Amino acid sequence: MAKKKMKETPEKTPKQEPEYIRIKFNQPRRYDWSTGKYLGHFYAEAKENKKILGNRCPKCKEIWLPPTPVCPKCKVDMGWDWKELPQTGKVFQYTYLVFPLWDPHYGERWANPYASAIIELDNGFYYRHFLEEQDKEKLKEGMRVRAVWKEDYNERGQGPGDILYFKEIGKE
Amino acid sequence: MTERVAIVAVGQTKYHPNRADASEEELAYEAVKQALEATGLALYDFDAAVSCSQDFWDGRTISNMNIQHVVGAHLSDEDKVCEDGINAVYAGMARILSGHHKLVIVVAHTKESQAEKSLIENAAFDPALLRQLGLDFVSAAAMQARRYMYKYGITPEQCAKVVVKNRGNAKKNPLAQAALDITVEDVLSSRVLSSPIRLLDAKPVSDGACAMILTTEERAKKLTKKPVWILGASNCYETHYLGDRDLAECEALVKAAQKAYSMAGIRNPVKEIDVAEISEEYSYQELMWMEGLGFCGKGEAGKLIDSGVTRMGGKLPVNPSGGVISGNPICVAGIARVAEAVLQLRGEAGDHQVKNARVALAHGITGACGQHHGVMILGSR
Amino acid sequence: MPNRLAIVGIGQTYHTSKRPDVNYAEMVREAVTAALADAQISIKDIEATFMANMETFEAIYLPDHEMAAEAGFYGKPGLKVGTGGTSGASAVAEGFYFVASGLFDVALVIGCEKQDCGDTTAAISAAATPMWGKGATTGAIGEFAKQALSYMKTSGAKEEHAAMVRLKADRNACRNPYAHLKLGLKNLEEVLKSPYLVWPLRLLDFCPQSCGACALVFASEKRAKKISKKPVWVADIETVHQEVFRAGVFGDPTGKETYAQNVACERLYKRNGITNPRKSIDMAEIYEPSNWEEMNLYEHFHFCGKNEGWKLIEKGITEIEGDFPVNPSGGVLATNPIGATPTIRVAEAALQVRGDAGEHQVTKDVKAAMATALGGPNWTVITLLKRSL
Numbered sequence: 001m002a003k004k005k006m007k008e009t010p011e012k013t014p015k016q017e018p019e020y021i022r023i024k025f026n027q028p029r030r031y032d033w034s035t036g037k038y039l040g041h042f043y044a045e046a047k048e049n050k051k052i053l054g055n056r057c058p059k060c061k062e063i064w065l066p067p068t069p070v071c072p073k074c075k076v077d078m079g080w081d082w083k084e085l086p087q088t089g090k091v092f093q094y095t096y097l098v099f100p101l102w103d104p105h106y107g108e109r110w111a112n113p114y115a116s117a118i119i120e121l122d123n124g125f126y127y128r129h130f131l132e133e134q135d136k137e138k139l140k141e142g143m144r145v146r147a148v149w150k151e152d153y154n155e156r157g158q159g160p161g162d163i164l165y166f167k168e169i170g171k172e
Numbered sequence: 173m174t175e176r177v178a179i180v181a182v183g184q185t186k187y188h189p190n191r192a193d194a195s196e197e198e199l200a201y202e203a204v205k206q207a208l209e210a211t212g213l214a215l216y217d218f219d220a221a222v223s224c225s226q227d228f229w230d231g232r233t234i235s236n237m238n239i240q241h242v243v244g245a246h247l248s249d250e251d252k253v254c255e256d257g258i259n260a261v262y263a264g265m266a267r268i269l270s271g272h273h274k275l276v277i278v279v280a281h282t283k284e285s286q287a288e289k290s291l292i293e294n295a296a297f298d299p300a301l302l303r304q305l306g307l308d309f310v311s312a313a314a315m316q317a318r319r320y321m322y323k324y325g326i327t328p329e330q331c332a333k334v335v336v337k338n339r340g341n342a343k344k345n346p347l348a349q350a351a352l353d354i355t356v357e358d359v360l361s362s363r364v365l366s367s368p369i370r371l372l373d374a375k376p377v378s379d380g381a382c383a384m385i386l387t388t389e390e391r392a393k394k395l396t397k398k399p400v401w402i403l404g405a406s407n408c409y410e411t412h413y414l415g416d417r418d419l420a421e422c423e424a425l426v427k428a429a430q431k432a433y434s435m436a437g438i439r440n441p442v443k444e445i446d447v448a449e450i451s452e453e454y455s456y457q458e459l460m461w462m463e464g465l466g467f468c469g470k471g472e473a474g475k476l477i478d479s480g481v482t483r484m485g486g487k488l489p490v491n492p493s494g495g496v497i498s499g500n501p502i503c504v505a506g507i508a509r510v511a512e513a514v515l516q517l518r519g520e521a522g523d524h525q526v527k528n529a530r531v532a533l534a535h536g537i538t539g540a541c542g543q544h545h546g547v548m549i550l551g552s553r
Numbered sequence: 554m555p556n557r558l559a560i561v562g563i564g565q566t567y568h569t570s571k572r573p574d575v576n577y578a579e580m581v582r583e584a585v586t587a588a589l590a591d592a593q594i595s596i597k598d599i600e601a602t603f604m605a606n607m608e609t610f611e612a613i614y615l616p617d618h619e620m621a622a623e624a625g626f627y628g629k630p631g632l633k634v635g636t637g638g639t640s641g642a643s644a645v646a647e648g649f650y651f652v653a654s655g656l657f658d659v660a661l662v663i664g665c666e667k668q669d670c671g672d673t674t675a676a677i678s679a680a681a682t683p684m685w686g687k688g689a690t691t692g693a694i695g696e697f698a699k700q701a702l703s704y705m706k707t708s709g710a711k712e713e714h715a716a717m718v719r720l721k722a723d724r725n726a727c728r729n730p731y732a733h734l735k736l737g738l739k740n741l742e743e744v745l746k747s748p749y750l751v752w753p754l755r756l757l758d759f760c761p762q763s764c765g766a767c768a769l770v771f772a773s774e775k776r777a778k779k780i781s782k783k784p785v786w787v788a789d790i791e792t793v794h795q796e797v798f799r800a801g802v803f804g805d806p807t808g809k810e811t812y813a814q815n816v817a818c819e820r821l822y823k824r825n826g827i828t829n830p831r832k833s834i835d836m837a838e839i840y841e842p843s844n845w846e847e848m849n850l851y852e853h854f855h856f857c858g859k860n861e862g863w864k865l866i867e868k869g870i871t872e873i874e875g876d877f878p879v880n881p882s883g884g885v886l887a888t889n890p891i892g893a894t895p896t897i898r899v900a901e902a903a904l905q906v907r908g909d910a911g912e913h914q915v916t917k918d919v920k921a922a923m924a925t926a927l928g929g930p931n932w933t934v935i936t937l938l939k940r941s942l
Binding site: 018020025027031033035039064065066072073092093095096097098103116118120126159160 | 612682683684685694695698798799
């Protein structure tokens with residue numbers, strides 16, 4: 001909303017509705033978030049070894065990703081028990097977004113259109129991420145996919161963003 | 173009140189200028205763990221949680237999502253209070269007095285190091301009129317300090333004495349962030365932030381979390397040998413526009429204090445209160461808030477600090493923990509005051525213990541120039 | 554014994570998409586003034602104020618401070634809460650606990666949102682954890698789409714049923730002077746002509762973004778009977794949150810996780826001796842962010858059996874004249890000022906209990922009503938209102 005300029009011809013009859021002066025505030029704010037120990041371990045393993053790690057609750061044995069210090073269900077301390085998750089799975093449910101969204105945290109415009117899915121990894125864990133397939137006709141539930149990582153070590157270190165997308169197996 | 177509410181355990185992280193090693197969740201969990209270990213309780217024992225954090229500081233809408241797991245909120249009751257943490261304790265107290273909950277955990281957290289203070293504080297001001305003046309809480313406080321000092325003849329030296337006292341007290345508090353051995357001269361020669369507030373007159377950037385467990389009278393006696401009772405509590409709002417009020421007065425604090433005192437049956441604060449933990453983000457505020465709390469008459473806080481009544485060993489020690497000026501983040505500052513008061517009343521304040529403390533006062537502020545004040549009176553009997 | 558409390562004053566603004574004619578404080582003041590007038594008391598009688606708002610939506614840090622004088626906070630105790638979509642109901646919960654505790658006898662509860670001030674979509678997206686959100690976030694629309702697809706698959710509901718929900722909401726909204734979207738839709742065909750945004754969701758399947766405020770006056774039993782001839786008793790309230798990642802906005806689409814709605818209503822029903830909600834409760838104002846979700850919620854709240862939600866709408870059971878009216882006000886599909894929406898649900902349910910809902914008053918006599926709130930991730934707050942305790 002830019003500041004409205006005065007009309008060039010003030011002698012015109014005044015409008016019925018009032019004209020509102022609009023002032024736009026654009027206030028970018030910088031934040032320095034810390035991943036902490038738990039999420040930090042995921043980030044480190046993703047960057048160093050291209051692995052997907054979740055942590056496991058000592059009581060219910062469920063795997064949580066993103067990792068958490070306390071099991072949300074049992075509410076007990078999670079300790080430090082990590083499990084590597086498989087990198088292949090099948091698409092459980094997908095959505096295909098056409099209109100653009102942008103990341104409100106980082107201000108980047110996300111490429112559109114894009115497909116986002118809940119992927120059932122081979123051990124039964126549900127992981128949410130992008131899909132590589134851009135053609136919505138080709139997307140289907142149950143299709144087998146594999147994680148595709150950013151190959152350049154220096155580009156990794158974005159945590160889950162180190163996985164570019166999940167790509168249909170057989171299409172490599 | 174037909175029933176009393178007790179605080180049975182507290183936990184505080186050591187306040188630190190930059191906890192880059194911990195996420196908000198892990199930081200809050202450090203404080204929660206201390207409270208749990210002290211009572212042997214587990215997160216699944218609680219009926220409800222009250223959290224306290226600010227979305228703007230966490231950089232995330234619905235900032236209580238950050239700490240859901242560590243307060244045991246899954247399939248449980250949790251609410252986020254968006255004022256200073258002392259109000260979260262008040263909300264926890266209301267839950268128990270209402271009879272609907274019996275065991276409540278209260279947690280506040282903020283990592284000031286991760287955000288841009290001035291920009292966030294600027295966003296608190298009315299966008300149409302005040303925001304464009306580029307105000308933040310330091311410059312607003314500076315105006316209040318200027319007005320207060322002008323109206324009542326409070327001197328910069330008297331304000332500096334607050335800093336010397338509190339930063340000195342912090343030396344005896346292992347959790348304090350920034351204890352300093354300084355003199356009035358040191359304060360008065362530190363660089364000006366926003367005249368008349370100097371660097372040493374202001375609280376530093378801080379990261380931390382504080383948690384406490386509240387429960388009914390019956391349960392309290394089973395969980396701890398030294399429950400601390402909330403004898404009185406209240407809070408109050410002031411107007412927003414700085415020109416609408418005389419900044420030298422803190423009517424909201426007077427009202428909140430009067431209500432809390434009347435609930436606790438206190439008629440003469442200086443006589444009946446053994447120790448006070450007040451939220452002084454800037455040095456002049458300790459003086460102003462003492463007047464609002466009725467520790468002395470209007471404009472007489474300068475004389476009060478000169479008299480030595482409020483130092484350790486005096487008749488009414490104020491901020492033996494070092495106070496907010498030694499480093500406490502927003503949202504946590506007020507609840508940390510309650511935690512310190514609890515330690516005092518349990519005799520667990522170690523080197524900064526005030527002897528024979530039986531009744532304590534805790535105070536918290538939110539907003540520009542103390543627009544919102546919360547007061548709590550606590551007792552060991 | 555906890556004190557009993559009732560709603561003695563109800564006020565709301567005329568909700569609409571933009572309110573350039575008032576600033577935020579003035580808009581809230583409209584609702585507060587209406588509530589005080591309804592209760593026939595003055596601001597002096599209010600002892601404390603509890604407000605709910607998601608401050609990032611208007612990009613105002615501490616909005617309750619900004620409107621302290623205009624909205625009635627000045628010189629009084631109070632606080633502000635914020636829990637996302639359920640904020641409005643969290644404020645109701647605070648009012649409930651503080652009055653039930655005996656700390657206050659008369660309290661004001663305010664829910665408000667002025668969405669034309671800021672960028673709501675961005676603010677909602679910012680609810681994702683910054684260090685994990687990117688891949689998982691599909692924006693609200695993606696969530697809606699996933700939920701609709703799941704529901705269609707498991708229950709057999711058709712697009713026509715979703716269209717019927719929109720028709721009902723619109724018909725009801727046209728009878729509610731305060732509602733925002735009053736489209737005057739005449740038949741299913743009109744709804745089914747609405748363009749798809751993301752299959753199977755159409756433009757008309759979504760709730761709008763509104764500006765509005767809603768205020769309620771709560772009073773303890775001894776004051777309630779003096780202030781109002783028709784106090785609406787707040788019998789109970791239940792808040793249930795959920796762990797944030799798997800929950801999604803409508804619960805976990807994999808079906809593996811427990812729904813907070815189930816847990817909340819089951820606890821509430823048990824505490825209040827309700828075994829058959831359709832018998833013990835007369836109507837409900839539920840928080841339905843999309844028409845598909847409304848049908849799903851009928852099932853979660855046990856208004857019908859599993860996979861039968863669409864049947865209730867098909868048979869007209871949830872219409873204003875029906876056996877179990879749901880959202881006679883038009884619901885969230887017609888009006889959605891996010892911070893106020895849950896408070897509006899409570900306000901509308903209370904109006905129904907009082908018999909004061911005017912043209913959108915339901916046909917049957919309402920002795921007990923239920924109001925729900927929903928916030929991402931699938932958090933829920935349920936309030937139970939009764940004409941007599």
